[in-house]
Amino acid sequence: MTTLKRVDVHVEGIVQGVGFRPFVYTLANRLGLAGHVRNDVNGVHIQIEGALDGVEEFLTALERDAPALSEIERVTIVSAAPAGHSGFTIAASDPAGPRRALVSADTATCDDCLRELYDPADRRHRYPFINCTNCGPRFTIVRGVPYDRLLTTMAGYGMCAACAREYDDPGDRRYHAQATCCPDCGPRLRLRDARGTELCGDPIACAATLLRAGRVLAVKGLGGFHLAVAASNERAAAALRGRKHREEKPFAVMVADLAQARRLCEVDEHAAALLTGRARPIVLLPRLAESPAAVPAAVPAAAPAVAPAVAPSVAPGNRSLGLMLPYTPLHHLLLAELGQPMVLTSGNVSDEPIAYEDADALTRLSGVADAFLIHDRGIHTRTDDSVVRTMAGQATLLRRARGYAPEPLALRAPAPRPVLACGAELKSTFCLAHGHRAFVSQHIGDLENYETLRSFVEGVDHYCGLFGLSPEVVAHDLHPEYLSTKHALELPGVELVGVQHHHAHIASCLADNGDPGPVIGVAFDGLGHGADGTLWGGEFLRADLVSFERLGHLAQIPMPGGTAAIRQPWRMAAAYLGDDHPGLEVVKRNADRWADVLGLAAGGLDSPLTSSAGRLFDAVSALLGVRDKITYDGQAAIELEQHADPSEPGAYRATITTRGPLVVEGGDLVRAAADDLAAGVDGRLIAGRFHHGVADAITRSCVILRQSTGLTAVALSGGVFQNLLLLERTVGRLRTAGFRVLRHQRVPPNDGGVSLGQAAVAAARDRS
Structure with missing residues (x-):
């Protein structure tokens, strides 16, 4: 006598719009099982019954052979009494209940569709909107969940008879592919x-x-x-x-x-x-x-x-x-x-x-x-291209957008209540987090004009609706003039959590790696609002997801002219060099303003102090004649990396003092570079020695801090670590010194990853 078994299965993750129901339908029929499968607001629900060995094989194959575009987060199985089903069907979607279903990112055209695209005998030959369950638009066309055609920008296109047959056939790869169309019925x-x-x-x-x-x-x-x-x-x-x-x-x-x-x-x-x-x-x-x-x-x-x-x-x-x-x-x-x-x-x-x-x-x-x-196919959510860089076989996202968003990142420790993290001002993203999921938005841009701010606000509203989240906790940067901070402060009925910028950077790296800390956090970037009201940017922190302590930093230096020093890196060269080396070309090129800038720096007028690593790179870039004036964020440092000879073995040495907080004298590196330049050393060798000198100073500082804290893990974050030469040299030196090194993979080290860090901190504080 055959033993019958029935189970109700719920599958969560990216399982809608990726061919999951047809896969389940085909698998169940191959094994001679009965029941049904349907989408709901949480994912895919399956009721399956039949011979015991068939049901067990079904459950094994469900995860083992799942469609390539699916990502299963969790499978919940509940046994039930057999219901006497005959045959297996795909049931209508169930839209009831709180929304937790995930939406797939947009996916590149698959090989099957490309073969049809170039086949003169195919009815979709050279049709620029060809797609199927395995490829095509997803996030950019979806208006809501479940992921059904009526909730996408394809809702206005009625399918022709041929497309409808494919769409309704569970054995076809276009079964319920919501963007299915052809030249007779689709966009033009x-x-x-x-x-x-x-x-x-x-x-x-x-x-x-x-x-x-x-x-x-x-x-x-x-x-x-x-x-x-x-x-x-x-x-x-x-x-x-x-x-x-x-x-x-x-x-x-x-x-x-x-x-x-x-x-x-x-x-x-x-x-x-x-x-x-x-x-x-x-x-x-x-x-x-x-x-x-x-x-x-x-x-x-x-x-x-x-x-x-x-x-x-x-x-x-x-x-x-x-x-x-x-x-x-x-x-x-x-x-x-x-x-x-x-x-x-x-x-x-x-x-x-x-x-x-x-x-x-x-x-x-x-x-x-x-x-x-x-x-004329509508775009519901604007999404730019993602940007990636690799080091030693490991990819690091520099801009996370198309192809990645809105797929969630797993949080090792959950967010008890829904969190909205509003991110930073530049390279803006936001993050929604609840439970073990963190939804980092696509790259939005710099919040410096109305259109970008509108895109930010609309994006938050869309994510909240798409994933059924209503934020109860809102995290923000401490900088009072960031538009993202102002937006957070204007939201009614929420609990506000201010997160220091560089703590958010290190928390982002921790969350990216699923590590709770504590670690020695090295946060090197352009600028961030410090806890003491000064401008930070070259920080050594003891940090976990709840709190941080500033253990050390780069020596502070005036920024002559404030933000003008960001746009004109030669001002930072003046601040570091002073009256030394008057014969250098950087002094001659800017001779008409050099003395005035030195006066600003000495008098403190419009010259805030900063520990910024980004401004240190700016100074050396100008010194070597690479860049006196920038036209985009980080240009001077980016071009300095390009200028450097990576094969140069030498490294400048910075003094490190430990009276009170650890302080790295970045000025030593600038003066060493100036001395070499005055002696006729090639600028590419100087740039290489400078990069190696920064990596050496980071490593020596971490060794000193390990002795006082006992910490053996280092997290590297901040936009300066987009610099591949610096990152490679720093990681190599730290590992040689016996450290476990955490660096970014799934979110950018720049300010595009700050929102994840803010969300992780807010969630950790909420838990505690």
Whole structure:
């Protein structure tokens, strides 16, 4: 006699919109089991019954063979009496109850869809909106949960009979793929000129012709608009730079495949996995020294499909290049038609959020783009491209957005009540946390204008609705002028938790690594509001998720002119050098203002004291003639890293004093660099010695602090640790000294990760 068994199974995680129900349906039928599966507000609910061995095999295979895009957090199994089901069905979604279901990030076009895209016999041949359960838009089109078509921006598109058959067939890979469509029933692509007039012909072919002719093209993607030019065309790249008011910050380049990427950059197996993975971020890679020289003219229409030169204006003076592979059918088609890589940068004017609505794009980008490749599938949430850098096979996100958000990060210790963390001012993100989940938002930008602030507020509201959370605890930075702080203080009926900026950085690193602390936290960044009211930025902390103690810091130095010293790094060189070395070029270049700036620094007028590591890097950058004036955040330090010779073995040595808090004399490093420069040492060697000197000072400081605290783990956080040369040297020295080293992986070390740290601190304080 066959023993029958029934279980009710609830699966939580990313299990909606990823083919989970068809997988369950197929598995149950293969094993001869009965019951049903449906989506609900928490995930996927399954009722399964049949022979005991079949049910047990079902439960094993449920997790072992789950769809590639799914991420199972928890499976709850409850035994029940057999109900006498006959057959297995997919039931209608249940929208009742508090929302806890997760939404998948947008996913790059899968191989099956690409085969159809290029198959002349397929009904979706060259259709730029081809997708299935395994790929395509998710987060950017969803308005609510459960993830059903009516709650996406595809709700207005009725399916034709052929698409409906696929959508309703559990054996088809488009079963309940909510963005399912075809040329007969789905969105349309159009090419318009800068006045909005539709241009005739095949939009993709005409767009490629415009790019080859040196025109700037606005392209509507998954999460907003991009601006594109042919990557080899210097005149076009320079025109885009001028129109976008992005004087020097590097552009990203989209290449057709790994072969093209390898003609431009060094691509190891880890970088290749990132480039070809489902998230498809921008990956920062070392450029090949033998990359061909750029050509100033437009590439002819008959250009071979190989990676040609990258124009100088794409990434001026940069040894790295940000590469990404196509992640939508539209990108694949456009690159194939163009026959070469293209610049693909955010569709905005400098400091604004990316445009994502058609009318707004036509208005805001009309002075930038010559034409618009546009479509009528709505974008509900604007989302920029993610940016990743690798070190020793480990990826670190520098900007977390498309392909990653809104998928949650697991918290080792739960948040008892819903927490909203409002993040920082620059590289803004927010974080919602409850239980063991932390939802870090996509990169929003710098909260310096109304449009970005509006995007921030709308994003918070959307996440709260999407995940059914109503914040009871709100965490914020201590800086009273941050717009994120002001937003937090204006929220009614919540408990406010102020979190010091650098504590949030270290807490972010702890949460990123699932480590409760305490650790020696090294928080090196540009600036942050210190607990004593001064400007911090080169901090050594004893920190866990609840509290911190400032154990040491870089020696404080005046910032002559306040924020002017951020925009003009030579002022920091003056503050460090004073009247020493009057013959150096940095003094001569700024001779008309050097004495006035020294007077500001000496008198303290508009010259706040700071321990900032970022300003230390600025000073050396100006000293070496790399950068006297910046046009984007962190430029002087970024270019100093590019300038350094990484093979230089020498290291400058900074004095460390321990009378009271530990103090690292950063000025020693600047003076050593100035002495070498005056002696005729090559600037690239000096930059290398400076980087190694900073890594040495960090390590020696941590050794001293280990003796007084007994702590053997070090967490590295803050925007300065985006510097790969510094990070590699620091991690290597610390490990050699016997430390366990924590560094960022899933959220950026820069201010984009601060919101996670704030949420982790607020949750820890709530628990205690």
